[in-house]
Amino acid sequence: MSYQDEEEGATFDGTAGSFPKDFGYGLFDGESEGTSSSSDQKPRILLMGLRRSGKSSIQKVVFHKMSPNETLFLESTNKIVKDDINNSSFVQFQIWDFPGQIDFFDASFDYDMIFSGCGALIFVIDAQDDYIDALHKLNLTVTKAYKINPSIKFEVFIHKVDGLGDDFKMESQRDIHQRTADDLNDSGYDQIHLSFHLTSIYDHSIFEAFSKVVQKLIPQLPALENLLNILNTNSAIEKSFLFDVVSKIYIATDSTPVDMQSYELCCDMIDVVIDVSWIYGIKEEQEPAALDDQSSSLIKLNNGTVLYLREVNKFLALVCILREDNFEQKGIIDYNFLCFRDAIQRVFELRNKNNSPGTSTASNVAVTNTSNDESSS
């Protein structure tokens, strides 16, 4: 089995989508290349599934801003393609895209090495196709991976659901759920937990599903959720997301349920802010950055709701949804936000202190220090 490091921009020039591929990518202030975790230490998210199930498309759309229509021209993957996700820099990991025809009984497939450093395994099932073979492969894959590394998070993407009606979607999910549980029982692995997500690259569901996968690998998630809950309560905010700006993955949200529409609105807001700041906000000689410490934006919707965005650091933004009436107390909201930003920085400073260099846990995503040069208050 051969490996291939994907050269950034070699196969896709990043012109599709609403902002450039290299927008805001890079290291934190004062950090040199040598200080970031090396490729081998970065935790892995594996993308597996049958041929043409949509693995490469998912990776390209979520992390390389490829427009969904362009995925029609993607060629079949015939090698394991390793992609370093350091574009967002906040959460760093590698995605390994596997060829659909991979054979676990092939002696050259070093699955000990592959599964041992793996944080999450995403198995993609094409819901528009007959999925019986895929379920067989899923069972084979998760049992093999579990034997080597029981701490892997197993995620099943029931993919390409854009072509399916709502009833059929639900029915497929139920059926796949049932069959995989039966298969795992039969093979004596009923302790393996699988999470299911209905996804499509043609809407935001793929970003939402990926957000949930990445969140499971962030050990600070409970602390972040708690901070968002406190912020919401004290500022009369209805919903808030902490976004990794470039990928539009949300790395945390408060504990109220996420509804797709709110998430989509917040994603669209990020696109608008970045597009506008790209056109008007950045001087030529400066290194492009998605946001700076002054970035904020306010969008009033005609249903009496306000979307409010504030920069947390170079790579993270807080996007809140609240009633227009409650936004009258903007001073309080801004003050609470500064406290929130300060607390977030302290959460990650603590982690960095606890983690001596080179000892990042393989299954958790590496989180880089978020502190800005400027004082936050």
Ligand SMILES: Nc1nc2c(ncn2[C@@H]2O[C@H](COP(=O)(O)OP(=O)(O)OP(=O)(O)O)[C@@H](O)[C@H]2O)c(=O)[nH]1
């Ligand atoms: N309708 C629909 N088509 C999709 C979706 N995702 C991917 N596709 C299409 O599925 C086809 C196969 O996608 P790929 O990403 O090449 O599949 P793959 O799993 O990487 O395939 P291999 O490299 O052969 O293993 C492409 O024509 C994509 O446009 C989706 O969400 N909906």
